[in-house]
Structure formats: structure tokens, C-alpha cells
Amino acid sequence: MTAASARCRRIAMAATAALMPAFVPAAAAADPPPQRVVSINLCTDQLAMLMAAPGQLRSVSFLAGEEGTSVMVEEAAQYRPNSGQAEEIFLMQPDLVLAGTYTAKATVVLLRELGFRVEQFTPAASFDDVRENLTRMGRLLHREQRAGELVAELDKGLADLAARHPPAKTVAIYYANSYTSGSGTLADAIVQAAGLVNLGDTLGFKGMTRLPLELLISANPDIILEGDSQYSAPALAKANFSHPAFRALSDRAIAIPDKYTICGAPFTLEASRMLQRAALGERSETP
Incomplete structure (x- = not known):
């Protein structure tokens, strides 16, 4: 083999190696489901409680346990309450933090600077928004089937109301x-x-x-x-x-x-x- 052909072969092999990640099977490339989820917003608390797998959700905001603001007070009692402070969230070492767009900005910024994944949800202003938030939460928690069931429940309820x-x-x-x-x-x-x-x-x-x-x-x-x-x-x-x-x-x-x-x-x-x-x-x- 000549020096020129050997050089070409090395270049080709390097190019092939560079392209290999693109051919990794989707299942292997996908992120694993989060296992230590913490929610610091009342609405994400309830969405997460509706669909999280057993043991997946670790903590919800203290508002989730308040009778006047939460529909899921009994469910919230199963989780550690938090007050949405960056220091307490840090000690929990979550692999996913759920927050609202109006959650204290300083908390969200600090958690992200510390390397935590924070996903923010915009408050629903329509039932289309509700569907979107349910679907997105399902994707984040790898609970797409459960999210689909909740969307179907919502749509059936809307249809029943419209029929009256x-x-x-x-x-x-x-x-x-x-x-x-x-x-x-x-x-x-x-x-x-x-x-x-x-x-x-x-x-x-x-x-x-x-x-x-x-x-x-x-x-x-x-x-x-x-x-x-x-x-x-x-x-x-x-x-x-x-x-x-x-x-x-x-x-x-x-x-x-x-x-x-x-x-x-x-x-x-x-x-x-x-x-x-x-x-x-x-x-x-x-x-």
C-alpha cells in the first residue's frame, strides 16, 4: 500500500467514526426516565402527581397540601413538601426540577447554574394549553401512555359538557x-x-x-x-x-x-x- 492510499484510508476511517453516533439506535440514544423528580409549583405538582410512576416523584410544593388551593391534598401527603428554595432543592439532588414560568426567577437561575435540569411550564389559559401541558409532562416523565389517558379523560369531559x-x-x-x-x-x-x-x-x-x-x-x-x-x-x-x-x-x-x-x-x-x-x-x- 502506498503512503497516499494509506493516508486516504485513515481519513475515511476517521470520517466513518465521526458519523457513527448518528446511527446509534434510538432506544440506546434516548435519555432514561428521571428517577428523582422535584416539583416547586402548584400546577406542576398536580400534573406530576397525576402521572408519575411509583417512586419517581420525590417532593412537591407545600401548596399541594393546602385545602384551599389543591385538588390533590391526600395525594400530596405521600410526598416530601418543599418551599421552593434553591438550598433545599439542592440537598435533594433531583435529576429533574419542575417549575412554573412565574416561579421565583432567582431559584430557577441558581438551580440551573448548579447544573440541575429545570423545566418550566406556562400556566394554562385554555383547554388546548391543558392538553399541551399534560402531553409535555408525559414526555418528561416518560409516561406518555398515562398522559394520553388523561388527555382522553379531559376530552370526554368536554364532550359531555357540550352535549347538555x-x-x-x-x-x-x-x-x-x-x-x-x-x-x-x-x-x-x-x-x-x-x-x-x-x-x-x-x-x-x-x-x-x-x-x-x-x-x-x-x-x-x-x-x-x-x-x-x-x-x-x-x-x-x-x-x-x-x-x-x-x-x-x-x-x-x-x-x-x-x-x-x-x-x-x-x-x-x-x-x-x-x-x-x-x-x-x-x-x-x-x-
Whole structure:
């Protein structure tokens, strides 16, 4: 073999070696499922608890154990609670941290600087967002089949609601400090899934904004959706609810637990069911 041909052969062998990773079977190249998952956001807490394999999820935020905010209080008791501080998360040595886009930025930045994998989820503002978040969580946890089951459960619930055809009544979402939800919010999606009309949407409101009491009264909604936030003492945030003009409409008010409207999941549809039953004049038992 000449020196030139030997040189060509070495070049060819080197090129072949460089290309070899591209031909590694997909199963061998794929990342293994995470085994030490920690969630530091209420919504990712619940998505993870809905689909994690036994032993895969190690810790959830303390909010997951709060009756007023979490649908999955009993499930959360099985996991170590955390307060979302970088120091405590570091000591757990997770291989995946689940967070929200509004999770304390300093915590997320520090964890990433320390080499931890942090995946952030945007809060759902529609049921399409809920499907997307369920599917993404399934991929991250390597629980695609379970995610598919939850998406199917969500779609069936939406179909069942759509099949009932309640009268097209107007719903005014009215929270503390006179806040309401217009288009582009999960609360608006909940009202629409019930087959009803969101007053905030018809008024052209987008996102969370304030609805003056005078405008609420003049709009004369059929149903007023209240949250169930409780205050241990009289608070200005709830002053409008004691106003005589509002009390005159109190028979139209329905209190829906906040835990059903904070995070997007199949259980969110319970808020739509409660609204729909109210529109149909059916008795509703608060879960």
C-alpha cells in the first residue's frame, strides 16, 4: 500500500467514526426516565402527581397540601413538601426540577447554574394549553401512555359538557378586589366549556382586570361566579360583596372552589360542571 492510499484510508476511517453516533439506535440514544423528580409549583405538582410512576416523584410544593388551593391534598401527603428554595432543592439532588414560568426567577437561575435540569411550564389559559401541558409532562416523565389517558379523560369531559346544551346565560366572574377574567384566561375557558357566556369577554376584557361594581350591576348577569377565598378578618378586598347593590344579586351567586380554577387538568372541568348545573337549575354539591 502506498503512503497516499494509506493516508486516504485513515481519513475515511476517521470520517466513518465521526458519523457513527448518528446511527446509534434510538432506544440506546434516548435519555432514561428521571428517577428523582422535584416539583416547586402548584400546577406542576398536580400534573406530576397525576402521572408519575411509583417512586419517581420525590417532593412537591407545600401548596399541594393546602385545602384551599389543591385538588390533590391526600395525594400530596405521600410526598416530601418543599418551599421552593434553591438550598433545599439542592440537598435533594433531583435529576429533574419542575417549575412554573412565574416561579421565583432567582431559584430557577441558581438551580440551573448548579447544573440541575429545570423545566418550566406556562400556566394554562385554555383547554388546548391543558392538553399541551399534560402531553409535555408525559414526555418528561416518560409516561406518555398515562398522559394520553388523561388527555382522553379531559376530552370526554368536554364532550359531555357540550352535549347538555344549557341556556346561554351570562356569567360574571367576580373575585376579591373586583377582579374578573376576560378572554385568554382559564376561567373564561371554564365558562365557555359549560356552554355559557363570560360577561368579561362580551365587555372586551382580556386577561385579569377589574370590573367596577357599577358595571357589574348594570350588566345584570344571570350568574355570578365567586371564588371561595376566605379572610380571617374583615378586609377591603371583599368590601364590594357586602354592598347593598351586590347583595341584591346574591341569589345569582355561586361559589366555586378556587382549587378548580387555579391549575389546568381534567379536574378543572368540575368548575364547568358546577356552572352548568347552576344554569340548568340543578342542585350542586360542592366537592
